[in-house]
Amino acid sequence: MNALSRRQVILTSGAILMVAPAQARSPGQPASARQRWGLLIDTAKCAPDCNVCVESCKAEMGLSGHDRPLTDAQYLRKINVKDPATGASHSLPVMCQHCAKPACVDVCPTGASFKRADGIVLVDRHICIGCRYCMMACPYKARSFAHEEQTDQQPHLPRGKGTVEGCTLCVHRVDQGLEPACVESCKAKAKGAMLFGDLNDPESDIAKRVAREATTRIRADLGLEPGVRYQGI
Amino acid sequence: MLARLLLGVLMMAGAAASFAADLPTLPKAKGEACIEASATMRRDHPDMLRHQRDDTLRQGIRGAKASLKECVACHAAETTEGRAIPVNDPGQFCQSCHAYAAVKPDCFECHATTPKPVKEASR
Amino acid sequence: MSTPTAFTQIRAYSRGWLALMGGLGAVIAAALAAVVYMEHQGHWVTGMTNQVVWGIPHVFAVFLIVAASGALNIASIGSVFGREEYQPLGRLSALLAIALLAGGLAVLVLDLGRPDRLFVAMTHFNFKSIFAWNVVLYSGFFAMVAIYLWTMVDWRARRFYKSAALGAFVWRLILTTGTGCIFGFLAAREAYGAAVMAPLFIAMSFAYGLAVFILVLAIGCKMTGRGLGDETLTRLVRLLGLFVAANLYFVALHHITQLYFAGRGGVEAFVLTGGGLITFAFWGGQVGLGGLMPLIIAFAGCGHAPRRRAMMASMLVIIGGLAQLYVLIIGGQTWPLDLFPGMEASSSFADGRLHAYAPTLPEVILGLGGIAIALAISVVGMTALRILPASLGVTSAPCCHHK
Numbered sequence: 114m115n116a117l118s119r120r121q122v123i124l125t126s127g128a129i130l131m132v133a134p135a136q137a138r139s140p141g142q143p144a145s146a147r148q149r150w151g152l153l154i155d156t157a158k159c160a161p162d163c164n165v166c167v168e169s170c171k172a173e174m175g176l177s178g179h180d181r182p183l184t185d186a187q188y189l190r191k192i193n194v195k196d197p198a199t200g201a202s203h204s205l206p207v208m209c210q211h212c213a214k215p216a217c218v219d220v221c222p223t224g225a226s227f228k229r230a231d232g233i234v235l236v237d238r239h240i241c242i243g244c245r246y247c248m249m250a251c252p253y254k255a256r257s258f259a260h261e262e263q264t265d266q267q268p269h270l271p272r273g274k275g276t277v278e279g280c281t282l283c284v285h286r287v288d289q290g291l292e293p294a295c296v297e298s299c300k301a302k303a304k305g306a307m308l309f310g311d312l313n314d315p316e317s318d319i320a321k322r323v324a325r326e327a328t329t330r331i332r333a334d335l336g337l338e339p340g341v342r343y344q345g346i
Numbered sequence: 347m348l349a350r351l352l353l354g355v356l357m358m359a360g361a362a363a364s365f366a367a368d369l370p371t372l373p374k375a376k377g378e379a380c381i382e383a384s385a386t387m388r389r390d391h392p393d394m395l396r397h398q399r400d401d402t403l404r405q406g407i408r409g410a411k412a413s414l415k416e417c418v419a420c421h422a423a424e425t426t427e428g429r430a431i432p433v434n435d436p437g438q439f440c441q442s443c444h445a446y447a448a449v450k451p452d453c454f455e456c457h458a459t460t461p462k463p464v465k466e467a468s469r
Numbered sequence: 470m471s472t473p474t475a476f477t478q479i480r481a482y483s484r485g486w487l488a489l490m491g492g493l494g495a496v497i498a499a500a501l502a503a504v505v506y507m508e509h510q511g512h513w514v515t516g517m518t519n520q521v522v523w524g525i526p527h528v529f530a531v532f533l534i535v536a537a538s539g540a541l542n543i544a545s546i547g548s549v550f551g552r553e554e555y556q557p558l559g560r561l562s563a564l565l566a567i568a569l570l571a572g573g574l575a576v577l578v579l580d581l582g583r584p585d586r587l588f589v590a591m592t593h594f595n596f597k598s599i600f601a602w603n604v605v606l607y608s609g610f611f612a613m614v615a616i617y618l619w620t621m622v623d624w625r626a627r628r629f630y631k632s633a634a635l636g637a638f639v640w641r642l643i644l645t646t647g648t649g650c651i652f653g654f655l656a657a658r659e660a661y662g663a664a665v666m667a668p669l670f671i672a673m674s675f676a677y678g679l680a681v682f683i684l685v686l687a688i689g690c691k692m693t694g695r696g697l698g699d700e701t702l703t704r705l706v707r708l709l710g711l712f713v714a715a716n717l718y719f720v721a722l723h724h725i726t727q728l729y730f731a732g733r734g735g736v737e738a739f740v741l742t743g744g745g746l747i748t749f750a751f752w753g754g755q756v757g758l759g760g761l762m763p764l765i766i767a768f769a770g771c772g773h774a775p776r777r778r779a780m781m782a783s784m785l786v787i788i789g790g791l792a793q794l795y796v797l798i799i800g801g802q803t804w805p806l807d808l809f810p811g812m813e814a815s816s817s818f819a820d821g822r823l824h825a826y827a828p829t830l831p832e833v834i835l836g837l838g839g840i841a842i843a844l845a846i847s848v849v850g851m852t853a854l855r856i857l858p859a860s861l862g863v864t865s866a867p868c869c870h871h872k
Contacts, residue, residue: 288408
């Protein structure tokens, strides 16, 4: 706390390195509660055999893995869902749902799991002790534990053994005014099933569609108020 | 505490003879100058990084000075073929000094040690 | 008033003492080696995965932590509830409480992904987290019980005895409630009922703690040649039977409420009938060995001498307790999270199917190491302080002890 003033000076004088598109706040600014980032996923446009979003997530996050499916990290996965009564089935990507009332944040003993002001739920891996209680608490199985040493990390996504990790909603891209990698790749290489935007901005596409069309959230009954919405499940 | 003491010794030694035999020689960095004066950097970089860390991660303040990513971007040396050498490799910028001062920050367990991910790690 | 009990230290460096400490030291050393191996390699060398995130180390750790608060009961019965016949046992009771908690916490900490960041856990608190509250509760428990033990051992502190006893008793109830809530608060995990977890854990702690206490008392008295009368043992084994019955009652309550709860039928059918090893551990281990058998031994008698009965029942309660926590912790995670109730789900991340867990040797050794740490602390405590009474009556002739 005492060192704050000096830091503040450094920060405010911090070079503005990136030319940000209109949507983003300027880089020196902290995230603010005026925004609430969210996703809208239209399962009608999501083909069961399409894995574009998952692949782009792996590449973006440097999730090289060790060919051990039970312990390798998966930030984003495709789930195939089938209604046993009717036989109808569909496919959808599931990642951290960036809840407004995240269970992981409530249970984390050190406060490493936290929700940024703009609704993005993250793990501060500098104070994560690797207890995995958040993984016990998350209803979406959205988090992975780094079970072994990691190499080939991306500069924008540090990750290493012994801490818990998960989808960051590509916070490093969002802060530059870009969309998450999965959304971008789905738009470019698949059918554009994913829409990213600010749910708090009534002018945004996502807010308009959420206001107009029927959407659901996974396990809405648990009351965690996820920021990721789906259509057609 | 011990590390601070060592740092003091290091700095005094550095002032007395900047190329004394047992001092680490640091690979040259890219760019004109560091984000602060070298003396400040030597003394304060742990604190700067720690603060930056919380500001960036918790508040989302990007593009500020003391970013670890940017340290690596400037301070990772390159081989003659132009491939980046990890900053924590023996003899490299961060490592040589820390080995000398006997501190072992764990940052590079997670943080990338080169500006671009090394595909075939040189180690 | 009866004559005041004389307490004596146990003699260090006797042959038995050295053998025991050597054995415990070896187990602890093996556990530390296992930790170094697991931490160096990362958790992938354990049976734990992204699906089953807590494994055998947590079974042992929770057992020890729960038993710790239960071990204090004997002291509380003597002091808070004024039953004089239990008072000579109070010191051992308090020492065991501290030792067991230390052993359990050691396992918990050494299984962390980053045990080197323990300091972080002590300096960063999220007060919304029941886990963080448990850190406070555990530290407080150490302090409370240490003070309580001091008031028992040092006559100058005697006037704080009553209040220390009461404080420690209340604290231990809160502590076990907190441990139960770690599981009770996991709304999405269908195997855990919300409200019943706290009383269930208290009942569990009563049973486990007393079982460990009886074993340590009986073996300690035997090894150091102290008399241990049948009267004491009979009393203790009956009390154990009562606690076991309470545990069974809350287990039944837990499963019955689960069965009434819509949507929990699947997980209940899994645990109670179709869960393979989990079902076997439930009926065979938890209910059979750890519940019914000790009840029979305690109340129906089995013709054996009280010492033998007490030891058998205690051993069974411990085995059953480990099985109970295996069912609770591992079984609770084996059952998949249900993201889409009523639908069939499948994915590359093991959604919609049962998860397998097979512990590996290092994690089992870590768990056993926790027990060894607890016992080693107890032995050191008994050596350094006057913990054991010089005599607790006359040991009856061993009927079937020696073949």
